[in-house]
Amino acid sequence: MRHLAEALNVSVMTPYRYFSDKDEILAAARVSGFDRFADALEAAHLAAEDCADAARAVADAYLRFAFENPAAYKLMFDLSQPGEADYPDLARAAARARVIMGAYIKNLRDAGLLAGEPEIVAHVFWAAFHGLVVLRLADKIAPDLDFEHLWRELARTLTAGFAPLAPPSEPSAPNLSLFAA
Numbered sequence: 001m002r003h004l005a006e007a008l009n010v011s012v013m014t015p016y017r018y019f020s021d022k023d024e025i026l027a028a029a030r031v032s033g034f035d036r037f038a039d040a041l042e043a044a045h046l047a048a049e050d051c052a053d054a055a056r057a058v059a060d061a062y063l064r065f066a067f068e069n070p071a072a073y074k075l076m077f078d079l080s081q082p083g084e085a086d087y088p089d090l091a092r093a094a095a096r097a098r099v100i101m102g103a104y105i106k107n108l109r110d111a112g113l114l115a116g117e118p119e120i121v122a123h124v125f126w127a128a129f130h131g132l133v134v135l136r137l138a139d140k141i142a143p144d145l146d147f148e149h150l151w152r153e154l155a156r157t158l159t160a161g162f163a164p165l166a167p168p169s170e171p172s173a174p175n176l177s178l179f180a181a
Contacts, residue, residue, distance in 0.1 A: 026075070027087040033072035034093035040065045041100040051107035058104045059129070059155060066133045074137065077130065101126050115164040124162075128154055 005012040019025045044061035048054035066073045075081070076094075084091040105125065106118040114121060132154055135141050141150065 023082045024087070026081055027090045029072075030076050030081060031087070031089045031093045033069070033076040034090070034097050036069070036072070037065050037076065038093065038096040038100055041097065045100055045104055051104065051111045052113065054104045055108060058100070059151075062129060063133065063151070066137070070137050073133070077134075098122075098126075112164060114159070114162045116162050121162055125158055128158055 002012055005014060008014070015025055019028065040061045041058050044057035045054050048057045084094050102119055102122040105114065105122040108114040109116065109118050109121070132141075132151060136147055141147060
């Protein structure tokens with residue numbers, strides 16, 4: 001709290017005029033992060049020409065947000081923070097991000113490019129992407145690996161894993177790489 005007050009050029013007690021405790025302050029910071037994150041994902045999704053373009057655009061927006069806002073990204077997903085249920089604005093902001101992560105997956109499924117329950121598939125993609133982002137932010141990726149190549153391989157593998165199965169009488173579904181530029 002001392003660092004926050006110093007950065008804001010206020011007394012250490014000033015934030016407590018507006019928030020009941022440190023957890024409420026952190027929840028407000030997380031709300032801001034999730035809202036900015038969702039804004040970036042939504043803008044990318046809405047600007048896309050088709051569902052495959054939306055997948056690439058949302059993935060790129062995800063990366064851009066995480067690497068341009070590493071402190072916010074880390075705080076948003078910090079496991080030591082209070083739960084969303086205690087802070088309605090935080091629950092709303094986090095749910096908004098989940099909705100946009102699921103929207104492009106649902107569109108891909110509806111277009112026949114992916115199979116599976118959209119909410120489950122979206123969480124699998126999110127978990128994998130998040131894990132890779134956290135590894136990079138923690139500088140835990142082998143120095144000889146190109147992050148962009150690793151990112152694209154992860155996306156290609158997930159896309160192939162969720163590709164619709166072709167009926168036995170038809171040729172195999174194409175090996176899609178929705179996230180390749």
